[in-house]
Amino acid sequence: MSSRTTSSAWFKGVIDVLESEGLDTGAIMAAAEIDPAVLRDPDARLPTEKMSRLWRAAAEISGDPNVGLASALVPKPGNFDIVGYAMLSSKNLRAALQSFSRHMRLVSDAAEVTLEDRGENVLVRFDLYGGREPLPRQRIEFDLLTLLTFCRWVSGRLIQPVSLWMQPPEPADAKPLAATFQCPLLFESDFNALIFARLDLDAPLPSCNPSVAELHDKLLQERLAAYDGAGTSLKVRKQIARSLATGEPRREAVAQALNMSDRTLRRRLEDEGVTFEQLLDATRCDLAQHYLARPTMTIAEAAYLLGFSEPGAFNRACRRWFEAPPGQVRDQLVARGKNGLNATA
Secondary structure, three states: OOOOEEEHHHHHHHHHHHHHOOOOHHHHHHHOOOOHHHHHOOOOEEEHHHHHHHHHHHHHHHOOOOHHHOOOOOOOHHHHOHHHHHHHOOOEHHHHHHHHHHHHHHHEOOEEEEEEEEOOEEEEEEEEOOOOOOOOHHHHHHHHHHHHHHHHHHHOOOOOOOEEEOOOOOOOOOHHHHHHHOOOEEOOOOOEEEEEEHHHHHOEOOOOOHHHHHHHHHHHHHHHHHHHHOOHHHHHHHHHHHHHHHOOOOHHHHHHHOOOOHHHHHHHHHHOOOOHHHHHHHHHHHHHHHHHOOOOOOHHHHHHHOOOOOHHHHHHHHHHHHOOOHHHHHHHHHHHHHHOOOOOO
C-alpha cells in the first residue's frame, strides 16, 4: 500500500468524540466511504485520505466548522494504542512526548511529532500528511487538541501552551479556537506546533513507573519490529523525502541508503504490492500539499524541493494528483482553511 495510514484505535477515538457530540457517525462514515467494520478490527488501518474525508464529512453534515474542537473530548490511552500506556508511565511529559515521537507510526504513519528546545520553551511540532486529499482544518485542530488534552490528563494539571502555531490561514471566526486552546495563536505558520514551557514538560508525572515504562518499551520495540518488518515501503518513502531536495532519487541510491541491494528492495516492494515509482509519486503528492499550504513558500521553491527539474513538470503532476495547477491548489487550501467547510474547486 502506497498510502500513509492511521490505526483503527485512533479512528475509534474520533468516532467516540463525534458520537458524544450527538452526530450521526453512520452517515459521516458513509459519506467518507469508510466501512464501520474497521471499528471492530484492532489491527485495521485507514488510508490517510479517508481520515481527511471523515473530518470533511463531519464538518459538512454537522454544519459546524468547529467540529474539530468537540467539547466532549476525553482522551483515552487506548486511542493512542499501546503508545498511550507507555506515555502514562514516563517520568515526565518530555519523555512521554519523545516516546510518542519514536513510536508514532504505530498510531499513524501519516503524522510525525518532533521536539525542539527553544530557550525556556519547547516546540512540539506536528506534521500531518493527507496524501491525495487536502487536509481539513478540523483534522489538524482535533489532533493538536487531543495531544494537548492527553498531556493535561497525564500530568493532572491544566497545562497552558505558550502559543499555538497553525499552518492553515486564520479562519473567518478564530474565537472558538482561541477559547479552546487559551493561548496566543499564530496562523499561516510553516508548520503546526504547540509551544510549551520547559518547566511544564520537565515536571514529574504522577503516573511515572520505571519498571512499567521498561515493560512498555519492550512491547513497543516488538510491535515496531513487526510493523517495520512488513513496512519496507514506509522506509523507502522516508528516504525519498530526505533525498528529493537534491533531485529525483533513483531506486538504486535509495536501496544503498537502506543497506540493501537494488534487487532485494525491488523484491520486497513487490511483496507489498507497490513499485518504487508509485512510492516516489505518492511521497511527492504528500509533500506537494504540505508545501503549497505554506504561505511563505513560492511554487518554484516547492517544485525544487520536490525534485522536479522544471516547474512545468510540477504543474503536470499537480493536475494529475489534484486535477488543478499548483496555484489553484494553493487557493483551494487557503479557502478551506478560512471557511472551515469544504470549498469547491
